[in-house]
Amino acid sequence: MVNQATLHEIKPLPLKQRVKKGLKRYFGMNAGSVIFNILNYILLTVFALAMLYPFYYVLETSLKVHDISGEVAVVKYNFSAYVTILNNDGLVQSFLLSILTVAASTVIHVAFTMLAAYPLSRKHFRGRVAFLLFILFTMLFSGGLIPYYLLITKDLKLQDNILVYIIPGAVGGFNIIIVKNFLQTIPESLEESAKIDGANDLRILISIFIPLSLPIIATIALWHAVGKWNDWMTGVLYVRDKNLRVIQNFLRDILITASSSDGQGVVDPEIMNMAESVKMAAIVIGTLPIILIYPFVQKYFVKGVLLGSVKG
Secondary structure, eight states: OOOHHHHHHOOOOOHHHHHHHHHHHHHOSSHHHHHHHHHHHHHHHHHHHHHHHHHHHHHHHHTEEEEOSSSSOEEEEOSHHHHHHHTSTHHHHHHHHHHHHHHHHHHHHHHHHHHHHHHHHOTTOTTHHHHHHHHHHHHHOOOOHHHHHHIIIIISOOTTOGGGGTSTTSSOHHHHHHHHHHHTTSOHHHHHHHHHTTOOHHHHIIIIIHHHTHHHHHHHHHHHHHHHHTOOHHHHHHOOOGGGOOHHHHHHHHHHHHTSOOSSSOOOHHHHHHHHHHHHHHHHHHHHHHHHHHHHHHHHHHHHHHHHHHOO
16 A cells, blocks of 8 residues: 555656657557558558548538639639538438338348348258358349349339338348358357247247347448448339439439539539539438448447358
8 A cells, every 4th residue: 555655756757758658659669660660650541541532522522612703713612512402302301211211121131131040050950051052042143134123123013112122132141141150159058048948949039149149230230221321223223203212313313403404405504513512412411321320330340240250
């Protein structure tokens, strides 16, 4: 135990020594470590700036407007491009439709993936290898765009139907394998003890495996939600009803309008002046929801990917 007199004798290190101690902690004790760490910091800084520059360029361009009212064009920064997009009547409807379809599709995808991956992760499941080979086959081979288009429009009759955003892609082979590998890391003793207590497989899945699988569930949910949010090809190919436009197709229509003429070959100078800004503002609005959600699932994302990809 340190007495009061000893505490008075303890003095903080001088600033020079503290700085020297901090540099040694970050850069190493010998010349080799110092050179290696300095090069690492330089390379990582360059990579970070290279990754951040596109975000800066898009944001800066979305705020840039060229004032051509005078003799000389003057660059100004304001939110005119965002106002142009947000004042459109269809924005709120498209945004809410995107949230609805992404949420519904993600929930269905996670449920089906867990139901498929759980039996495949159990070694006592008969026919396990055959099912895994079938899933692997779907990952390696595809019928192509035309058969897929005919399947959606002729067989499933999902054209101009909100279900076209939800049903296709409800189950993915890659995510099933990732989740299966994660579930195999859970001790079998938990399942055996639950069966001794009288629990069936569905009870074991809901009460034991799902609570322990939150990292991988967050991972596949993020993957699927991002893919569905950024999906605009489905709307282009299968949806003609403007009331069923999701946010990506709505923003695409705005980009086309901002870059086109009035139908008689005459281009509105004000619209064309803001065309590039509107494009970049549309990119910001389209990516902002995913950027806001990602920090909340990041801690589960890294753990889920690592554990789901190690054990085969």
